[in-house]
Amino acid sequence: MSFLVLQRIRKSFFYLNKRVEILKGVNLSVEKGEKIAIVGPSGVGKTTLLHIIGTLEKPDSGELFLNGKSLSLISESELAEVRKRFIGFVFQMHYLLPELNVLENVVLPGKLAGLKDKEAGERARALLELFGLGERLFYKPSHLSGGERQRVAIARALLLDPPLLLADEPTGNLDPQTAEEVIQAFLKANKEAGTTLILVTHNLDFAKKMDKIFLLKSGVLIKL
Numbered sequence: 037m038s039f040l041v042l043q044r045i046r047k048s049f050f051y052l053n054k055r056v057e058i059l060k061g062v063n064l065s066v067e068k069g070e071k072i073a074i075v076g077p078s079g080v081g082k083t084t085l086l087h088i089i090g091t092l093e094k095p096d097s098g099e100l101f102l103n104g105k106s107l108s109l110i111s112e113s114e115l116a117e118v119r120k121r122f123i124g125f126v127f128q129m130h131y132l133l134p135e136l137n138v139l140e141n142v143v144l145p146g147k148l149a150g151l152k153d154k155e156a157g158e159r160a161r162a163l164l165e166l167f168g169l170g171e172r173l174f175y176k177p178s179h180l181s182g183g184e185r186q187r188v189a190i191a192r193a194l195l196l197d198p199p200l201l202l203a204d205e206p207t208g209n210l211d212p213q214t215a216e217e218v219i220q221a222f223l224k225a226n227k228e229a230g231t232t233l234i235l236v237t238h239n240l241d242f243a244k245k246m247d248k249i250f251l252l253k254s255g256v257l258i259k260l
């Protein structure tokens with residue numbers, strides 16, 4: 037079985053007493069170390085799908101398997117463990133904590149996971165070096181450029197070395213050159229650590245740097 041498998045995932049939302057079907061039977065198989073892009077117009081359900089893959093939201097029906105394990109029937113605490121061990125998130129908004137400096141932001145998931153300070157600190161520094169932020173360790177996020185913030189967010193998502201990295205339009209608010217730097221950071225993580233990547237993007241040039249591109253349309257994924 038593939039590393040990540042989605043089978044007939046359905047999701048609808050109730051809003052103002054009306055049910056709106058967003059996902060209508062999404063199927064997807066992703067191998068370990070693969071790079072996948074998901075494209076599609078605004079409002080089609082890309083973020084919803086990413087949240088379901090990341091176990092932040094539950095589907096109405098369908099099956100999700102990660103590393104051969106079904107995630108449908110496990111408890112919320114087991115799910116939290118899977119999330120911590122297997123999944124890194126990079127959101128469109130970076131969600132860095134403004135009162136913490138760069139290094140502290142990246143170390144934080146390590147602290148929460150009970151990693152030793154020294155170990156987390158060393159790993160955070162190495163990641164920040166890798167993404168060209170070695171000179172920015174003690175800056176507050178408000179003193180960084182948009183691309184630098186996003187690269188810090190990627191370093192933070194990678195701190196616990198998740199085998200799966202989910203990114204929701206991480207370059208949406210960036211100028212082309214900065215966006216390119218951010219994409220290079222993802223490609224580096226994939227190359228150096230074999231991190232499986234799922235990238236939601238509106239940018240076809242970036243999508244083409246992945247191994248496969250899927251279009252989310254009418255509630256299903258279509259391989260382009």
Ligand SMILES: Nc1ncnc2c1ncn2[C@@H]1O[C@H](COP(=O)(O)OP(=O)(O)OP(=O)(O)O)[C@@H](O)[C@H]1O
Binds near residue numbers: 049058078079081082
């Ligand atoms: N909690 C919710 N309650 C009701 N409707 C929702 C909820 N979350 C999302 N939706 C609806 O689901 C649809 C898909 O939203 P989603 O955020 O997944 O789209 P998207 O493809 O990520 O769009 P974008 O490219 O603009 O980010 C939208 O029409 C939205 O209004």
Ligand SMILES: [Mg+2]
Binds near residue numbers: 082083084204
């Ligand atoms: Mg979205």
